[in-house]
Every structure is written in C-alpha cells, then in structure tokens.
Amino acid sequence: MNKEELKIRLGELFPAAAFEEGGEWTTVTIDAAEWEGFAREIRWAEGLAFDYLFCVTAVDWRTHFTMVYHLTSTLHRHTLVVKVKLDHEQPVIRTVSDIWRTAEFHEREAFDLMGVVFTGHPDLRRLFMTDDWKGWPLRKDYEDPVNMIKL
Amino acid sequence: MIEEVGTTEQGDLVINVGPQHPSTHGVLHLVITLNGETIKKVEPHLGYIHRSIEKMCESLSYRQFIYVTSRMDYLSSHINNHGCALCVEKGMQIEVPARAKVIRVLMDELTRLASHQLWWGAMAMDVGALTPFFHAFRERETINDIMEETCGARLTMNYMVPGGVMADIHPNFQKRVKEFLQFFRTKIDEYDELVTGNIIFCSRMKGIGYLSPESAVSYGCTGPTARGSGISCDIRKLYPYEVYGELQFDEVTVAEGDCFARYMVRMQEMRQSLSIIEQLIDNIPEGEFQAKTKAVLKLPKGEFYSRVETARGEFGVYIISEGATTPYRIKFRSPGFSNLSALDHMARGHKIGDLVAIMGTLDLVIPDIDR
Numbered sequence: 001m002n003k004e005e006l007k008i009r010l011g012e013l014f015p016a017a018a019f020e021e022g023g024e025w026t027t028v029t030i031d032a033a034e035w036e037g038f039a040r041e042i043r044w045a046e047g048l049a050f051d052y053l054f055c056v057t058a059v060d061w062r063t064h065f066t067m068v069y070h071l072t073s074t075l076h077r078h079t080l081v082v083k084v085k086l087d088h089e090q091p092v093i094r095t096v097s098d099i100w101r102t103a104e105f106h107e108r109e110a111f112d113l114m115g116v117v118f119t120g121h122p123d124l125r126r127l128f129m130t131d132d133w134k135g136w137p138l139r140k141d142y143e144d145p146v147n148m149i150k151l
Numbered sequence: 152m153i154e155e156v157g158t159t160e161q162g163d164l165v166i167n168v169g170p171q172h173p174s175t176h177g178v179l180h181l182v183i184t185l186n187g188e189t190i191k192k193v194e195p196h197l198g199y200i201h202r203s204i205e206k207m208c209e210s211l212s213y214r215q216f217i218y219v220t221s222r223m224d225y226l227s228s229h230i231n232n233h234g235c236a237l238c239v240e241k242g243m244q245i246e247v248p249a250r251a252k253v254i255r256v257l258m259d260e261l262t263r264l265a266s267h268q269l270w271w272g273a274m275a276m277d278v279g280a281l282t283p284f285f286h287a288f289r290e291r292e293t294i295n296d297i298m299e300e301t302c303g304a305r306l307t308m309n310y311m312v313p314g315g316v317m318a319d320i321h322p323n324f325q326k327r328v329k330e331f332l333q334f335f336r337t338k339i340d341e342y343d344e345l346v347t348g349n350i351i352f353c354s355r356m357k358g359i360g361y362l363s364p365e366s367a368v369s370y371g372c373t374g375p376t377a378r379g380s381g382i383s384c385d386i387r388k389l390y391p392y393e394v395y396g397e398l399q400f401d402e403v404t405v406a407e408g409d410c411f412a413r414y415m416v417r418m419q420e421m422r423q424s425l426s427i428i429e430q431l432i433d434n435i436p437e438g439e440f441q442a443k444t445k446a447v448l449k450l451p452k453g454e455f456y457s458r459v460e461t462a463r464g465e466f467g468v469y470i471i472s473e474g475a476t477t478p479y480r481i482k483f484r485s486p487g488f489s490n491l492s493a494l495d496h497m498a499r500g501h502k503i504g505d506l507v508a509i510m511g512t513l514d515l516v517i518p519d520i521d522r
Binding site: 022023024025051052053054055057059060068070074077100101102104105106109113126127128129130137138148 | 197198201203205206366368369370371373382383384389453454456465467469471479480482484488489491492493496521
C-alpha cells in the first residue's frame, strides 16, 4: 500500500487516529489506551501485516513523552510510524513484546534511559545502567555532576 | 573467566560468561542457566561499554556528532558515518556530487570486506581453529593501509561528512585497491579451502542455532543473521541509496537458518563486495568530492530517518530536530542490539560449546550494542 492508501485503511479501522502531514512515511498518533488493540490489528490484519518493528524511540518533550514505533511489513514493503503520547509524571504504556519479540529489548532500553514503564513486560529491568542507578539519563532534566561534562 | 554462581531450585547450574571472555569479543556478560551441558536460558547483561552516545549527540553539532558514531560499530565506522551523513543531507536537502557518492560506496564495501574478514578469522578461532585468524588479519591489513592513506586513520575513519567526503582519494588509491582485488580473489578461495569444507567445522555449524524466518523478523534481526534465515532485508537492494541502485550485485540469502547458513551468507557477501568494488574502481567520476555547505548546519524542524546496510545489518539514524544547531533527540538503531536479542531463542536446547559458535555467527560488536 502506498502512503495514501495506508492512511485511508487505518482511518477506517481507527477513526480516532490522527495523521501527521509531511514526512517520509505515514505517521499516525494514537492514544496510549488504544495502543495494544491498534498494535494487534496492524500486526495481523490482512493487507497491513506490519511484522517488522525496526526502531523504538522514547522522546522527552519536557511536557510529555512520545513513544515512536517504526514498523515495516516484510510482505508488502510499506512502512508506518506510530506515535503514542504519554504523561510526563507517569509515563506508562502497554508492552508490545508479545507481538514483536524485538520490543522486549527496545522497551527495556526505553525504561532504562527514559523511565517509561511498560505494563505486562516480562522482564522490565535496567539494561545498560547498573541496577542501583538513580534517575533516567536520557531525560532532558537529568543532572549528573560526575559523568556529564558541560561545555 | 567462567565462574560458578550457584544452582537454581530445580538443580540447574547458573554460570557467568564474561564480561571478560575471549568468545564474547568485547565486554558482553552472559548469565547462562544450564541443565547438565544443555542451555536452558541465556540472559545478556549489557552496559559495560555504554557511553550514552545518544545523550552526547544532543550537545554536539551536526558536523561533530558523526565522529562519535565511528565509535559505535568500529568495524563498520565508514558505514555508520555514512548513515549519519545521509540523514543530515536529507534534512538539509544537500545534493551530493557524483564523485563523492562513488567514493562513499567504495569505502563502504571495503569496510564490509574488512569487517567480514575479521569476523571470519574470529569466528574460526571461536570454534578452535587459530590459523584463519592470522590469514584474515594479513588481508585486512591491506585494507587498513588503503584506508590510512586516504582517510588518515585505520579504524575510526570519520571520512564521510555532510555533503560528501572529507578529502579526495589519495592518488595511489585506485592502484592499491586494484592490487588488493587481485590479491584477495585468490585468498578468498583459500578461505573456503581452509575452513568451509572442514568436516569438524561443518559439524560444529550445521543444524546449530536455528532461527526460523518468522522469528528472525519478529526479533528484528537484519543483515547476514536474517539473510541466513532466508529473509530478504538488504537495505542496499530494498531502499537503494547512493549508487547502489545502478550496480549489479546479488542479495545473498540462504534458507537453512543455522550457523552454517549465516557463515555462507557472509562468505558470499565478500565476493559480492569484491564485484561491487570492481565495477566502481575504474568508474569514479571526475568533479567535486564535497558539495558546498554552510559552516554551521541547521536542520529544519522535523524528523528525519535514514537507513544503511552495515556489515551487521540495518543501521538507522533517527534525528528529531527543533531547528537548532544540535539535534533535539537522536536515536541510533543498531543492528547488533536486535540481533543479540535473538541469542536466547537460538541457543536454548543446545550445548554450551555451541553457544560460542552461535555468538560467532551473530558477529557481535559490543560498542554497537551498548552505544
């Protein structure tokens, strides 16, 4: 499916989905509550079949967090970018590691560095930092007088 | 190096491999649960070389951050730089001169060759053959010398910059690459004679570490790891960048999905890289090696994603820009990270000795995983 067809198809399936203009790929923003159902639908629905999750990014916008999921279908070769907005005080989102196995590591990374909590994750622990590390290093308000050199 | 930790309630043995272990090729720490010699679970512990490159990049300009990326996958440093340069060029809409495009592809393929050579030597060493390592390093040295002459460095080249390449190729470059091609053509057959047909080697590789095509996609595996399971995922073919679309080369896929299949993919990829270099080395267009760009780069507000094929798989650069001289957020999708996540799945049920072979065919580079 091309960009427009994908947009129409997803709009039919999820009327609440908001699309972003411009950009290389179809970009859709959905609610955190809808994410699990949305993920299952795009993974298994005929004609969509997004089976390859290639990038998971957490972005700190100071007022809120955004989880960005880049997906491709190895069958249809179309790409989709899904964005989920999360609360800044309590960033919680449903895990998708049962749908795409690669998400298990990527979500642990987002938890470790951004402090996003993934409910239902099988093994949500620190990945890069030590277990007793305080704070979430990739957040914009993170301060570390020892390890960070300000220029 | 291997130290007993304890036993679980079921009587299984839990051991640590690494972080300082020759077979992990870096500082990777694996906690392995064993029943006798059979692996029940492999749990990678990462972060021994984590430098938070993504955070560092947030305070570096668009020219500076590329240098840091050489330190991620240091065996594919050209290709990492290339991915970043492409992403900045996409944002700035810089048109790269034809000469630079060809030089970039040549460098990428030389890097891929050097990386696969090192992998081949280390892989064979992992399964007990020490000689191939010296063979591989002898040939790799030639590539390093070529790199040194043109880029001024042997490992972290930092040769690709937004707009083209840092400097023009050295006058000796074409001559030396051609000499290398001729030299390596004979050597690669020697590689096959030395290792590929070896009965001990084959029996350690065939049927070990099976990865089904479905799992390969689900675990986000790319590069030779996924192509060894028959998945077509070569970015050079699927989303051609630079001059890859105009070149004659095959995407190598082998359907078996075991260690030997991944081994064969890389061996054939070396031949494909040789053929790409051969096609380009006499056809470097004349002209500028770098487009004219502003001294200070400012990406417009927005999001940019570029993907390139490193020796390990798909490398993605995701830049979120707020219109400043530094990126607001940058994300590197490193191939090794996703490939490693499949290790547990592949190793379960095999013997502990096979784990070394499986890790060898994943071609892990730890700084690429830890970033």
